[in-house]
Amino acid sequence: MIEIIETGPLNTIQDLGRPGYRSIGVTASGAMDPLAMEIGNILLGNQRGVAVIEVQTFPFRLSFTKGGAFALTGADCRAKLDGVALPPWWAAEAEAGQVLELSPPLRDARAYVSLAGGADVAEVMGSRSTSLRGSFGGFSGRTLAVGDGIASGAVEPVFLPKGGFGVVPPAIALRDMFPVDEDGALRVRALPAGEHDLFGADADRFWRQPWKVSARSDRTGYRLSGDPIHPIEVVEMRSHGVVPGVIQVPPAGEPIVQMSDANTAGGYPKIAGVIEADLWRMGQARIGSTLRFVPATHAEARAIEKALAAYIEDIRSTARLVREALVAMA
Template sequence: MIEIVATGPLNTVQDLGRPGYRNIGVTACGAMDTLALTIGNILVGNAPDAAGIEVQTFPFRVRFSDRGAFALTGADCRATLDGVPLPPWWMAQARPGQMLELSPPLKDARAYLSLAGGVDVAPVMGSRSTSLRGGFGGVDGRVLAAGDRIATGAAADGFLPKDGFGVVPPAVALKDVFPLAEGGALVIRALPAGEHDLFGVDAERFWSQQWKISARSDRTGYRLSGDPIHPTEVVEMRSHGVVPGVIQVPPAGEPIVQMSDANTAGGYPKIAGVIEADLWRLGQARIGSLLRFVPATHAEAKVVETALAAYIADVRKTARLVRQALAAMA
């Protein structure tokens, strides 16, 4: 059990989402940075579908009511436990009464707090993720508030080091796989989508220019500011299915990248789709960040996906070996 002592708007309970209901208009929701949540759950020995807390407004403070393990992943939020600094991408153990504080990160947008046993809220349609638009999931379908008491499930059996342990962040471990920023812009790989060629020469400007994440962005989608692009002629389209990563272009000509709370359908023409393995990086981009999209192939996307899977497998193997070593010493 933890108590929320201080929080800001938009901090919610999230897991990996609720797939399978888009056909009835229910968005999947889930963590904006699924990789960070996945690693956090591995560090504390949770099942892959365990829910954690997505923190995107700071400061964020929680008090532990019971002894328990927790992990911090995602943005480096200069965390402290009773005033003692904690490294990023780290698992630690808290005693009853201890206070964990997360401060505004110097870069990146979202931190993830994973608790041993996972956040114990009732699943809705197979997921504990909060749907703010739908008003369900998580804690009564709303953002977390000071005074909330959050229960955790039963922690998995196993030994964890009392002084904690951590992993090399994916941006470092996979630096040869993920492109560096160019001219201050985050480089995101995407595949040309169904209506790409309808934009004619403007399609080239989509790839060549830098886009800025607008203040009108949220978990549903990132609205991008830049030199508008338009189809060569007016396009009348029926609404079609939409998933996270799809980049649509409304009549004003400034693209929208669908994110975790993506609409289930839409009628704007699609110029591109972000490869799935780059979505976690996009989920860590802050308001005002610059983006540049580069065209990728399916083969290139598969290479990145394979590298990510290998990184996750290596973290899982390391965590298992740590627990086995501690068990042997007990």
């Protein structure tokens, strides 16, 4: 069990979300960087999709009221356990009474704290994810607060090397698959969407110009600042279903990228959709950061998904071999 001893707003419990309820207006929620979440669980030998702590406001500190294994993934927060520095993307063992501290990251937006057995909160509609808009799921449907105690689920003994072990972050291991422009802008691949051609010449400008993540962005959607784009004619559209990654353009002309708490429906025209394999990178984009959209093909999207799947499977295999070797030595 852990206790939160310092936190900011918007830190929550998340898992892979609650799909299947959009037809009744319930957003899926879930981790903004599901890749980081999945790797944290793999390092601990957890079942896929168990709940973790998503940290997006810092500093963040927790104490281990009972000893147990944990993993840190996502943004490098210069983590310390009782003042001793820990590498990013790392799994380690904590003793009862030790304090884990996460500082503001130098880059990226969100860190994930995974616990052996997962964060044990009640399931709502098959998920432990927090829906802040609906005030349900997670820890009483709200953000984490000082004094909150979070139990971990039942788990078999976790075998970790002394001092812990970790993995090469995906941005480094797969840098050829996930390039960044020379000026530091994030390159996000997307496919043209249903109303793309309604924007005429502005559709070309959507792809060419840089966009900045606005301060009005949140888990529901990233609002982008830049030279506005507009359709060549005003069209009346019925509301239609939307999912994370859909890029809509409201009348003001600055796009909105739907994120984990995406609306279930909307009537703004859709100019593009971020490929699923790049959504974790969007989830790590900070307020004020710059990105450029790059046209992708379905074949390219599938190739990137295969590379990610191979990366994840390599981590899974390595972690399993480490545990088996430690069990054999015990």
